[in-house]
Amino acid sequence: MDFLKTLNPNQIRATEASEGRVRVVAGAGSGKTRVLAHRFAFLVNDLGIAPGNILCLTFTNKAAQEMKHRISSMVDRGAVNDFICTIHSFCVKFLRREIYRIGYPKNFSILDEEDAKTLAKQAMNEFGVDRKKLTAERFLTKVAMLKGYDIDAYIQRHLLPASSSDCPDAQVRYLRLQLKQYALDYDDLIYFTIYILNHFPDARSYWTDKLNYIMVDEAQDCSADDWHLLKILAEGHGNLFVVGDPDQAIYEWRGANPRMFVDFKAATDVILDRNYRSTPDILDVANSIIAHNRNRVPKDLYTARLNERRVIYRHHKSEREEAETIAATIAEGIRNGAKANSFAVLFRSSFISRTIEQALLKQKLPYAVWGGVRFFERREIKDVVSYLKLIASDNDDVAFSRIINLPARKFGAASMKELSLIAEEREAPLFTTLRSLIVEGHRRFDRPAMRQFVELIEQGRRLAASIPVSELTDRILVDSRLADLYRMDEKEERLENVNELINAMKEFERVQRDDGDMTLDGYLQEIALYTNPDAATDADRVKLMTIHQSKGLEFDTVFVTGLTEGIFPNHRSIRERRQDGEEEERRLMYVAVTRAINMLYLSEAEGYLNDSGAMKYPSRFLVEVPDGLLEVQGDPDPVLFEGTRRLVAGLNAELGEGSEEVWAPGTRVTHRVFGEGEIVRFDPQAQSYRVRFVGGERDLLPRVLTRKP
Numbered sequence: 001m002d003f004l005k006t007l008n009p010n011q012i013r014a015t016e017a018s019e020g021r022v023r024v025v026a027g028a029g030s031g032k033t034r035v036l037a038h039r040f041a042f043l044v045n046d047l048g049i050a051p052g053n054i055l056c057l058t059f060t061n062k063a064a065q066e067m068k069h070r071i072s073s074m075v076d077r078g079a080v081n082d083f084i085c086t087i088h089s090f091c092v093k094f095l096r097r098e099i100y101r102i103g104y105p106k107n108f109s110i111l112d113e114e115d116a117k118t119l120a121k122q123a124m125n126e127f128g129v130d131r132k133k134l135t136a137e138r139f140l141t142k143v144a145m146l147k148g149y150d151i152d153a154y155i156q157r158h159l160l161p162a163s164s165s166d167c168p169d170a171q172v173r174y175l176r177l178q179l180k181q182y183a184l185d186y187d188d189l190i191y192f193t194i195y196i197l198n199h200f201p202d203a204r205s206y207w208t209d210k211l212n213y214i215m216v217d218e219a220q221d222c223s224a225d226d227w228h229l230l231k232i233l234a235e236g237h238g239n240l241f242v243v244g245d246p247d248q249a250i251y252e253w254r255g256a257n258p259r260m261f262v263d264f265k266a267a268t269d270v271i272l273d274r275n276y277r278s279t280p281d282i283l284d285v286a287n288s289i290i291a292h293n294r295n296r297v298p299k300d301l302y303t304a305r306l307n308e309r310r311v312i313y314r315h316h317k318s319e320r321e322e323a324e325t326i327a328a329t330i331a332e333g334i335r336n337g338a339k340a341n342s343f344a345v346l347f348r349s350s351f352i353s354r355t356i357e358q359a360l361l362k363q364k365l366p367y368a369v370w371g372g373v374r375f376f377e378r379r380e381i382k383d384v385v386s387y388l389k390l391i392a393s394d395n396d397d398v399a400f401s402r403i404i405n406l407p408a409r410k411f412g413a414a415s416m417k418e419l420s421l422i423a424e425e426r427e428a429p430l431f432t433t434l435r436s437l438i439v440e441g442h443r444r445f446d447r448p449a450m451r452q453f454v455e456l457i458e459q460g461r462r463l464a465a466s467i468p469v470s471e472l473t474d475r476i477l478v479d480s481r482l483a484d485l486y487r488m489d490e491k492e493e494r495l496e497n498v499n500e501l502i503n504a505m506k507e508f509e510r511v512q513r514d515d516g517d518m519t520l521d522g523y524l525q526e527i528a529l530y531t532n533p534d535a536a537t538d539a540d541r542v543k544l545m546t547i548h549q550s551k552g553l554e555f556d557t558v559f560v561t562g563l564t565e566g567i568f569p570n571h572r573s574i575r576e577r578r579q580d581g582e583e584e585e586r587r588l589m590y591v592a593v594t595r596a597i598n599m600l601y602l603s604e605a606e607g608y609l610n611d612s613g614a615m616k617y618p619s620r621f622l623v624e625v626p627d628g629l630l631e632v633q634g635d636p637d638p639v640l641f642e643g644t645r646r647l648v649a650g651l652n653a654e655l656g657e658g659s660e661e662v663w664a665p666g667t668r669v670t671h672r673v674f675g676e677g678e679i680v681r682f683d684p685q686a687q688s689y690r691v692r693f694v695g696g697e698r699d700l701l702p703r704v705l706t707r708k709p
């Protein structure tokens with residue numbers, strides 16, 4: 001096939017190895033993602049496989065869009081976008097077809113973090129849990145533990161419509177509330193999918209038969225649950241193709257398990273070692289930093305490209321100077337003909353974006369923040385979406401509570417309490433309860449404002465069947481007077497955000513028109529998976545983002561900012577996870593540096609740290625680059641690097657001491673998933689602790705435990 005001419009021999013081997021278990025292990029910019037796209041086209045064009053029989057998993061929604069785009073230019077048949085998606089969106093597609101089997105409606109809802117917190121607070125209030133002692137976040141971690149222990153048991157006991165209705169504590173109450181509105185959180189999407197596959201053989205054979213080929217990008221960041229699901233899905237045809245780079249594993253803190261990718265037993269193993277993305281100097285900087293990780297299989301990347309300009313390290317007297325220098329460099333580049341979107345500014349923590357944003361605004365440079373305040377978590381967006389959610393489903397009590405008094409309809413806490421009680425008695429959702437009470441002429445609820453509200457939602461339902469979501473939203477904004485409210489608030493930003501939402505809906509409608517699924521339900525399930533407005537993707541703007549967000553992407557010019565010891569590497573991560581924490585920080589640095597195609601700027605500034613007030617010193621990662629590789633600007637005082645060395649040595653000594661001592665039985669410790677527990681004993685042979693948690697005992701390595709002060 002012609003399109004294979006643009007690949008090197010190893011890439012072609014990976015592309016054409018269609019059968020069995022295949023793995024590609026390769027460094028950044030070596031064409032892993034490119035191979036994935038070509039392989040999809042090869043399967044369709046050369047082997048005649050229908051796109052609907054191929055599952056192609058990417059790590060983010062954005063990456064999925066990009067992948068669809070690349071692939072559709074290479075294949076000639078039909079819609080290709082059925083199953084090019086993230087693992088969570090795959091589960092949503094799966095569940096829309098299969099969830100009826102366990103008594104859930106097709107339009108089940110998806111809880112994001114804020115929805116979950118609202119439910120958690122309700123359950124905690126009902127059981128009189130002191131929220132000053134236990135935050136909603138901690139509460140949810142406990143619920144996650146409860147789920148993680150035994151997926152089958154918690155689904156059967158708590159989340160099936162037939163489960164018992166007794167409610168011993170707030171956590172179980174939370175699950176009941178979740179069930180009442182048929183809501184799934186992100187973990188549940190995977191758990192429910194696995195549950196159905198395990199309990200319904202005909203569903204299992206349908207899907208394992210349908211999915212002839214499964215491909216996974218960024219497999220180093222899959223969790224054990226993800227791998228479990230992949231294993232089941234691939235059991236029919238046995239064709240599982242995984243690509244990844246262990247040096248870019250950056251989600252261990254959130255449960256990813258890179259070991260499972262490293263240990264993956266493949267029939268065909270392909271290594272790619274030529275980097276097509278970056279100049280030799282950029283690559284040398286990346287290679288020299290990652291070489292400091294002890295826990296890795298050494299691999300080196302080479303490039304046939306030529307150096308154009310050197311990698312620059314800039315030291316600054318203040319954060320403001322750092323930000324202004326970046327903005328000035330970008331402005332100059334644009335004057336010389338570069339496009340704004342060829343520049344990306346990367347940082348370890350999102351708070352750093354503020355100074356950069358201000359500097360860019362001053363220079364009147366267009367920019368977009370990815371992963372700042374997440375678009376769909378902004379207040380006004382949640383308001384509007386709640387209207388849509390209630391229109392989509394009677395059961396959505398969270399949405400109802402959010403909008404019943406927005407704009408104000410004289411529906412305060414007392415009304416809410418009374419309505420909840422009645423709804424509870426009747427075992428009905430809040431909205432239908434309100435509707436019945438109006439019909440019954442209830443003194444409190446049968447009044448014009450309530451009637452109008454119910455009519456507004458009912459009218460929305462009639463409209464939803466005939467007009468697109470974007471138009472429906474427009475109507476609701478006007479009819480509910482929400483638009484007036486935002487206008488009166490004199491907060492331009494809110495209206496702009498709402499307009500951006502409508503924009504994003506139109507985008508959705510354009511994409512979905514071919515698939516024939518532009519229903520309100522389809523839209524709501526889609527956006528529940530978003531963390532950002534995807535509409536901003538193509539605009540010509542400077543891109544600001546955290547390094548986590550930049551994974552898999554490439555930009556002509558990259559600024560890695562805030563390279564201060566403590567911020568990057570982040571000392572909190574190192575304190576919590578010691579060497580593992582440090583190495584994950586270093587992999588983040590490797591990811592950041594390898595995003596650059598032609599030009600890379602590393603920068604940091606003098607001053608004091610926000611949290612501790614301690615003096616700032618340059619990051620150890622800057623020290624790890626061999627002399628002469630960086631062009632140094634801003635004349636940093638050598639004393640500063642002495643400070644870095646002292647700081648690193650001090651931290652190592654502090655953590656080193658703690659790790660040699662053996663904790664006595666009874667010592668209180670915490671674990672990120674299992675929560676708080678107590679040491680039972682130490683097993684010197686296995687070098688592990690037996691720890692007693694609320695849900696049972698576990699044998700765990702010291703590095704995953706933190707001693708409670």
Ligand code: ATP
Pocket residue numbers: 006007008011026027028029030031032033034035245248275276277551552553554594
């Ligand atoms: P990352 O690890 O950052 O995700 P990757 O291994 O997925 O990187 P790609 O994004 O697929 O790498 O490729 C990096 C760049 O190199 C892209 O611009 C891609 O088009 C280009 N490239 C890859 N292989 C070739 C090739 N054989 N010929 C020309 N360009 C290539």
Ligand code: MG
Pocket residue numbers: 032033034217552
């Ligand atoms: Mg990639």
